[in-house]
Amino acid sequence: MSPLPPGYRLVDVSESRKDEFLEVDRLAFAFDTTPETDALVPITFEWDRAQAVEDPDGGLASVHASYEHQMAVPGATIACSGLTWVGARPDQRRRGLLTAMIESHFARSLARHEPVSALFAAEHAIYGRYGYGSAADDVRVKIARGAALRDVPGTDGLTVRMATADVEKHSALVAEVHGAAGAGRPGWITRATDAWRTRMLVDPPAWRDGGEPLRIATVHDAAGDVRAYALFRRKENWAEGGPAGTVRVREAAALDAAATHSLWSFLLDLDLTATVEGPMLPVDDALLHLLVDPRAVVPKVNDNLWVRLLDLPVALAGRRYAAPVDVVLEVTDARLPANAGRWRLTTGDRGPDGTWAAEVTRTEDAADLRLDVRELGAAYLGGRSLAAQARAGLVVEETAGALQSAAAAFLWPVAPFCSYVW
Numbered sequence: 001m002s003p004l005p006p007g008y009r010l011v012d013v014s015e016s017r018k019d020e021f022l023e024v025d026r027l028a029f030a031f032d033t034t035p036e037t038d039a040l041v042p043i044t045f046e047w048d049r050a051q052a053v054e055d056p057d058g059g060l061a062s063v064h065a066s067y068e069h070q071m072a073v074p075g076a077t078i079a080c081s082g083l084t085w086v087g088a089r090p091d092q093r094r095r096g097l098l099t100a101m102i103e104s105h106f107a108r109s110l111a112r113h114e115p116v117s118a119l120f121a122a123e124h125a126i127y128g129r130y131g132y133g134s135a136a137d138d139v140r141v142k143i144a145r146g147a148a149l150r151d152v153p154g155t156d157g158l159t160v161r162m163a164t165a166d167v168e169k170h171s172a173l174v175a176e177v178h179g180a181a182g183a184g185r186p187g188w189i190t191r192a193t194d195a196w197r198t199r200m201l202v203d204p205p206a207w208r209d210g211g212e213p214l215r216i217a218t219v220h221d222a223a224g225d226v227r228a229y230a231l232f233r234r235k236e237n238w239a240e241g242g243p244a245g246t247v248r249v250r251e252a253a254a255l256d257a258a259a260t261h262s263l264w265s266f267l268l269d270l271d272l273t274a275t276v277e278g279p280m281l282p283v284d285d286a287l288l289h290l291l292v293d294p295r296a297v298v299p300k301v302n303d304n305l306w307v308r309l310l311d312l313p314v315a316l317a318g319r320r321y322a323a324p325v326d327v328v329l330e331v332t333d334a335r336l337p338a339n340a341g342r343w344r345l346t347t348g349d350r351g352p353d354g355t356w357a358a359e360v361t362r363t364e365d366a367a368d369l370r371l372d373v374r375e376l377g378a379a380y381l382g383g384r385s386l387a388a389q390a391r392a393g394l395v396v397e398e399t400a401g402a403l404q405s406a407a408a409a410f411l412w413p414v415a416p417f418c419s420y421v422w
Contacts, residue, residue: 002099002106007056010104013063015047021085024052024063024375028087029122042195044422045084051104053088053097062088062097064299066105067422072188072384075320076410081109081310084422098207102222106310106336113126115311115318116380120189120304120421125142127306131335135377136187136304138280139288141297145247145273147263148292154258157222165214165231171197173218174253176383177229178419181253185282186381187305187416200251200420212236218264219254228254228263234273243272249279251419253401260335262284280304282417305418313360315380320355320384321347325409326405327402330367331376339373347409356409360374362422368402371395382412 004010013021045065055061060135067082083105088097109117118135121127128134134350161312163169176196182188191197203214211233219228231250238244247270254260264287265277283301291297309315312331324347333339344363346358369386375394378384388409389395397403 002096002102004053004097004100007280008061008095008097008100010100011052012058013047013050013052013053018043019058020052021052021063022062022113023083024060024089025087027089034206040202042198043132044193044195046201050117055092055102056146061092062101064101064105069118069189070192071116071382072182072184073229073314073319074186075353076318076320078116078315078318079114079142080106081112081114081117082422083117084354085135097161103335104351105201110310114310115314117308117310118140118170118305121306124192124204124303126152128374130308131333131373132306132308132378133376133384135307135378135381136383136418137283138304138417139285140285140300140302141278143268143276143297145268145275147268147296148291149290151379152257152261152290153158155261156264156344158227159220160217160262160412161220162215162217164203165216167198167201171201173226174229176233177226177255178253179250181255182419183418184415186383186412187418189422201207208233209235210266212248224246227256227259228252230267232265232267234270235334236272243274245273249277251279252344252358253419254286257286257290261290265292280419282415284415296411305381305416309339309377309380310336311372312373312376313343316345319384320351321358321409322411322413323357323405323408324350324356325358325405327406328363328365329367329372329376330370333373336373344366366398368399369397369406381412381416382410
């Protein structure tokens with residue numbers, strides 16, 4: 001464990017120190033809140049997963065926590081320690097506090113048998129040096145009202161209803177559809193706790209930025225079952241040419257193409273509006289394929305999940321592969337030496353779903369590919385190509401043909417994505 005400065009120490013944080021913990025978070029991220037907002041918005045992590053560094057005077061100098069996630073990976077799910085709430089007081093920076101916290105997070109996660117860690121990065125430059133790789137992207141779009149969508153069979157039998165979002169009325173519905181909509185998508189994490197289900201629907205006035213209360217649109221089939229939903233609000237605006245309001249979508253999820261078409265047709269045709277601002281969407285979202293004129297969309301691509309392999313053989317054997325492969329990976333890992341060295345990844349018979357399981361074992365055989373654990377984490381969810389990383393000089397091929405084989409096996413036909421920041 002990296003040493004802390006004299007007088008500093010890592011401590012577990014109980015809920016009795018909640019106010020101190022939250023104060024460090026506010027100072028680190030330069031925001032303020034109100035008691036009214038805090039009363040509505042639940043803390044979503046469990047306090048037995050919260051930790052901090054105390055300074056010599058006993059105050060909290062930096063904080064972090066983690067979530068107990070089950071994360072979808074290619075063809076499976078795996079226990080994932082979701083690192084979150086990482087921050088240090090501005091007057092306590094550059095003292096090695098983050099390094100000590102990350103190393104403690106790794107050790108605690110491994111003790112809980114969580115072979116993978118993931119996070120959303122507030123700053124790109126920080127987490128790569130701890131072995132996290134950027135493993136997924138998301139896209140946000142601005143679309144003009146009235147944008148045309150291609151026809152989809154099955155929309156005739158669907159209807160859309162709109163209501164004011166309500167935690168008691170809608171949290172179970174949203175959780176059910178959200179979970180089903182993401183089935184099979186690597187990186188997808190369902191919201192399993194009441195705190196998270198509440199958090200997605202709360203609507204403090206301070207969050208509205210002059211807009212209306214949070215609304216929910218639901219798409220129903222002929223039997224009345226919900227096939228899609230969107231959480232959104234409109235913000236009034238008037239320009240010289242007339243109404244120019246904005247629809248801001250917090251989250252949208254749909255079970256199939258027809259439901260996607262019906263949901264977005266509704267959002268793109270609300271009176272007195274001119275622009276729809278989409279939520280985080282996967283880069284292969286159905287909406288992007290349905291737009292008649294994709295050039296009319298203003299997209300912005302951002303990094304989504306960052307992934308860190310903590311127990312390399314368990315993590316690599318915990319996912320499925322898109323093609324057969326037999327490859328020796330020589331991995332460097334400056335933070336977790338148990339991951340370093342040569343590993344043979346070998347797939348067996350093809351499964352009924354058309355994918356391959358793999359065994360991962362230590363070997364003394366010569367390496368076929370050389371790479372750092374950071375690049376392996378980037379490729380883990382199937383959205384980053386090992387071949388592309390090799391072109392950047394981040395993966396080295398030692399055996400001709402090994403790169404092509406491994407790249408094909410690691411890639412996945414569905415883009416990885418997590419729909420909400422935690």
